[in-house]
Amino acid sequence: MTEFFDRHRPMLEAAVEALRARGFWTPFPEVPSGKFYGESAREEGEAAFAAMQGRPFDLPGHPESRRLGAEASPFGPVPGITYPAADVPALIAAAQAAAPALAAATPEARVGVCMEILTRLNRISFLLGHATMHTTGQAFAMAFQAGGPHAQDRGLEAVAMAWDEMTRFARQAVWEKPQGKAAPIVMEKHWTLVPAGVALTIGCNTFPTWNSYPGIFASLATGNPVIVKPHPAAILPLALTVRIAREVLAEAGLPADAVLLAVDAPGAEITKDLATDPAVRLIDYTGSTAFGGWLRANARQAQVFTEEAGVNTVTIAATDDFAGMCANLAFSLSLYSGQMCTAPQNLYIPEGGIETDQGHKSFDDVAQGIAGAIDALLADPARAAGICGAIANPATQARVAAARAMGRVIRDSAPVGEGRTASPLLLAVDAGDPAAEAECFGPVAFLVATKDADAGIALAAGLAARKGAITAALHDTDEARIARAVAAFARAGVNLSINLTGNIFVNQSAAFSDFHVTGANPAGNASLTDTAFVATRFRRAMWRRPAAA
Amino acid sequence: MTEFFDRHRPMLEAAVEALRARGFWTPFPEVPSGKFYGESAREEGEAAFAAMQGRPFDLPGHPESRRLGAEASPFGPVPGITYPAADVPALIAAAQAAAPALAAATPEARVGVCMEILTRLNRISFLLGHATMHTTGQAFAMAFQAGGPHAQDRGLEAVAMAWDEMTRFARQAVWEKPQGKAAPIVMEKHWTLVPAGVALTIGCNTFPTWNSYPGIFASLATGNPVIVKPHPAAILPLALTVRIAREVLAEAGLPADAVLLAVDAPGAEITKDLATDPAVRLIDYTGSTAFGGWLRANARQAQVFTEEAGVNTVTIAATDDFAGMCANLAFSLSLYSGQMCTAPQNLYIPEGGIETDQGHKSFDDVAQGIAGAIDALLADPARAAGICGAIANPATQARVAAARAMGRVIRDSAPVGEGRTASPLLLAVDAGDPAAEAECFGPVAFLVATKDADAGIALAAGLAARKGAITAALHDTDEARIARAVAAFARAGVNLSINLTGNIFVNQSAAFSDFHVTGANPAGNASLTDTAFVATRFRRAMWRRPAAA
Structure with a gap:
């Protein structure tokens, strides 16, 4: 009985070729x-x-x-x-x-x-x-x-x-x-x-x-x-x-x-x-x-x-598109209320701030930029419901409530649309705060103040190696530091997305191109789909x- | 530093191609x-x-x-x-x-x-x-x-x-x-x-x-x-x-x-x-x-x-070359005194005997045929030493001595050449004898009397699935029964050699062609070398x- 095989053979051959080439298909x-x-x-x-x-x-x-x-x-x-x-x-x-x-x-x-x-x-x-x-x-x-x-x-x-x-x-x-x-x-x-x-x-x-x-x-x-x-x-x-x-x-x-x-x-x-x-x-x-x-x-x-599980991170070192970066992160944090295995949780920001196309931005400027972008993204209730969806498990909603005490609230979580819902809660914490050392599944993000950008890269990569991570993201304009980050996140066995703005998000894992989960850190022992x-x-x-x- | 790579690239490419094609190389x-x-x-x-x-x-x-x-x-x-x-x-x-x-x-x-x-x-x-x-x-x-x-x-x-x-x-x-x-x-x-x-x-x-x-x-x-x-x-x-x-x-x-x-x-x-x-x-x-x-x-x-470890088997159902079969098995049993992971240990022979090119052979005829072929193979001392070599571990020699009591001695083990040596010990046992249910590493073989050839196949395949096996061999002339054996040994996850005579032996595993150990039974969880x-x-x-x- 190979009628099905014959029928689908062209699709199969295209899929095999896509796997080899790793382009969009x-x-x-x-x-x-x-x-x-x-x-x-x-x-x-x-x-x-x-x-x-x-x-x-x-x-x-x-x-x-x-x-x-x-x-x-x-x-x-x-x-x-x-x-x-x-x-x-x-x-x-x-x-x-x-x-x-x-x-x-x-x-x-x-x-x-x-x-x-x-x-x-x-x-x-x-x-x-x-x-x-x-x-x-x-x-x-x-x-x-x-x-x-x-x-x-x-x-x-x-x-x-x-x-x-x-x-x-x-x-x-x-x-x-x-x-x-x-x-x-x-x-x-x-x-x-x-x-x-x-x-x-x-x-x-x-x-x-x-x-x-x-x-x-x-x-x-x-x-x-x-x-x-x-x-x-x-x-x-x-x-x-x-x-x-x-x-x-x-x-x-x-x-x-x-x-x-x-x-x-x-x-x-x-x-x-x-x-x-x-x-x-x-x-x-x-x-x-x-x-x-x-x-x-x-x-x-x-x-x-x-x-x-793991703790996904964003390291913010510098950007030449501050508004685009904040908008992109706002969507990544809001989509399905942080319930994706690829959603970022910890955002590492230098305590002295970063350089941007809008000039220097302090830690609080960056935090407010992201919070403001979330507010703007979710301003229209119908659109907000269409992005955030609802909370699958009641325990997640309870976790959001409990998390409010874990740091300085930059943006509070709130209901969004029908059912059991919660928009992103943003909390500021210091580097080394134990709150940001473990997975806090759901719409909770920690903005972690670091000594500088390299310290943020080290913290993010180290956490991925120790606790696991499925995604990591970096915003930077310094090519030498980007190269250091590429090496550090590869050693930690985590996939890294750099300078995402516009309609592409760190949460997204594309079949036939991205290997989802590397198998090289505690976030999983397998990769979808490698040999x-x-x-x-x-x-x-x-x-x-x-x-x- | 890719000078070595450039130098050896043709050999590498030939090796990769040999792996795909699985012919001799x-x-x-x-x-x-x-x-x-x-x-x-x-x-x-x-x-x-x-x-x-x-x-x-x-x-x-x-x-x-x-x-x-x-x-x-x-x-x-x-x-x-x-x-x-x-x-x-x-x-x-x-x-x-x-x-x-x-x-x-x-x-x-x-x-x-x-x-x-x-x-x-x-x-x-x-x-x-x-x-x-x-x-x-x-x-x-x-x-x-x-x-x-x-x-x-x-x-x-x-x-x-x-x-x-x-x-x-x-x-x-x-x-x-x-x-x-x-x-x-x-x-x-x-x-x-x-x-x-x-x-x-x-x-x-x-x-x-x-x-x-x-x-x-x-x-x-x-x-x-x-x-x-x-x-x-x-x-x-x-x-x-x-x-x-x-x-x-x-x-x-x-x-x-x-x-x-x-x-x-x-x-x-x-x-x-x-x-x-x-x-x-x-x-x-x-x-x-x-x-x-x-x-x-x-x-x-x-x-x-x-x-x-595992228990490798030979199932003897029939042959159109009785002398060639006995000579081939004699070499497989003698080579390095049974210390190869691929050496056969259990030989399943129908209690009523088998059909051969020399007419019907009883169980004892087959046993004596193999014993005689070993004697002939090892008659010349220099040749015998060159085939049997020596015993690596003193415990193996002790095991041979202890094994004599485990069945009816068809052929006794004896020294061969210099050093710690032992030629094959052949023992006849009944089907179900616990002696033949476990690995007895070294120059010891059990000739197991089975109800008929299909019972031998079932015993050999069942033992491979339960205790592990790296090789299995079959001598048969009935293509329908050979097909049943192929299916049974594949289900047991063991490589099967059929009707070997002449200068090719079940002990031999050829690189680039044979996958040594399947990984599909208790004899090992890996295969050399698959993906x-x-x-x-x-x-x-x-x-x-x-x-x-």
Whole structure:
């Protein structure tokens, strides 16, 4: 069954080439427009989402012993959807039963299935946008992109990387060893790809699809059945994904149970039981460092790929576009209320101020410049709601309230739009303040006064190496200092963005170009999607015999 | 400093192409002949080895707090060489001091250095042969090959794989994102390779260079300083390697301490202290499953790449060349007295016998056929010594003695040649006998009576999956059953050789073609050399900024 593969082969080849070249590329338009998705797509997505609310979610043939589901939208309306739930042994058994057929399928068959799944997911991007919005708190425009096309990009990236790796070496070869004057020894050799075992993907609350697709598709493409364990507060986007995956698998003559949904209830999570099952050999995890550490310590039978927490920084050394810098940082701090793993938290500013195109700016001038830019950005309530979205987890809102006492308030947090919301809280602290030494997840930023710009670079890079960081940013005009910063942040294993202004933000990680998370500091041990992310998900076993004469 | 790279580029490109195509290829002749190595090479190697005995080994500039060394040749003469030894903190500090310059070197510079090291090692292959012979007990012909050119092949394979992976993606890119009717966003992006940290290679007694070179060269090429920890009984081959590596590094303007020798004394090993040092982030280990498990449990700060123990099998179902099969197995069982990680241990034979070109053969006929072929192979004492070599570890000889009680003796073990020697012991046991369920390292083979051939395949594949195996062999004439065996052994993650006769043996693993150890069963978690073996030894950190207009 390689019809899907043949259909999608041009897209696959373009994706592989994009991975090599690392320029801009995507097959999935990020603009939520009828021009790309069909004139009725917007209405159909809304209608489909509305029709799902308050009803049981249908997942034909899926193991089911009961119904679970208690998602509540951060914006207020309650989805009220229930999902089929099964206990851990039933899920493991179903995955294991699907494994042999999936392993026996050719790379072409599996990659074709993965690409067909992604293509069908793309078609329901509006529905995925609503599902993502009402589970994560992202405003719709962002939920459409991050839950739809951008997540699909990340999935396709993993599929392309897996394909490239599965086909990197010859599948068969004739090995002919000279024997001096005697006849050569001639052997035929064949390699079988051996999948690692059952894969588990543990989703997060804030980016249920974007952060889960790389693991799901890397494992599935390389022949491992995948159990998808959503965060109990963000099930729907992954349930929709699992449903389409199962449909496509069945159409390809492969077991639908090669992709399973593991729904649990808050307070009765089954994650630990799943993760430590001996059959589970691959785990992809996005979430807290504490649980990441638990997985590494306890799920020792599995390879564990993680994206954990860190402290992202901006070092402000100088700028030739003060207004542009402040506006750019305002957006980065406001977008989804700081709930992106790529959002900056600590801003290092020299205590003596910086040089700018508007002349010298003191520490407080810079702080007020950023605060003012946030105020301007969020002045229009509708626009503010469209940028900040809502707060996914009530604990985050409580953290914002508690953080007010942690420094000098430069800009206070305030509600923005409907539901559980909070605009950025800006606090000024001194270098070395312990408040700025740990992740404070949510719309809280620390403006840290440093001796000078080089001290800021050292603090930011040192913190990334010690506590982890997914992004770092720098504003500077001194090329020699920029070169020092490039070296320091590379040593700390963190991706650095320099002098961003305009419509490009440090929060943004572009599929096929940026390696998201480096794997080289405590913010995660894996990178989406490099070779290491796919290469150990399968092995090669050879058989060889004398070649027929 | 890319002179070395330019010089060796054609060899590098040929090696990368060989890895893809997986046919026969090597730049290092395996025949110990003056034709390839120079007319005086043999004598020079002997003289150099003789001159080293009883003297301190010179390693200029190496950390040294005392001298250690107590190697004793399994053949009798005692090398009596002492080596510079340093304590763990001094070795770690030296490695860390070398790390920044090694990390800052280009991939070209590091790969050039690695290839120059290998080329110079090739030139001293006769000396390496003697050094290997008198530390491992391999007969000279084998010691020359396995300690010299074959080990160099394995090192080059790792370098080529590392090079291919380091250059797999663009090192810089222009990323241009369309913005509808507005001007596109144009970013320049650059990636820095970030090495993992200090690397530790833990050598074994039987193949000090062959098993250590992949890890040493994979780590060094990707920018990680390497501490080489030889087995206390097999230091010299790795000391020679470290000396050449340090010379080449210095000539290239890189720190000699990027490769260090960690010598210790039997009973006072420093391996655990080295392996658990927080600076050590990569460990390559060859040895027992017990210590492999200890490393995985305790050296949790490091990535651990292992080749451990397993039980290799031969399943005998049928043959159309009974004499050729018996002769081939006789050689595989006798070579280096079963001390190869690829040597077969369990031979599964149907209790009702097999069909052959010589008619039906009973279980005992097959057993006697193999025993007789061993006797014939080893009839000439000089030839026998040249095949069996000596026993590296006295414990192995004790194990052979104890094994006699574990089954019905088909062929007894006996001394062969000078020194600590033992020819193969063949024992008949029933299927399910616990004696044949674990590794019995050395010249001991169990002939296991099975219900039929398919039962033999099931037992052999099941044991590989449970206990690990590096090789499996099958003799059969039934293509349908061969296909079943291919599938069964692939599921068990073990490489399978079918119907070997003549001058090709299941023990042989060919660089650039065979992936040695699959990583897919308990015999090891890594494969020499696949992508996974190199891909996590470094990471990529990006810096990006708006492209200059």
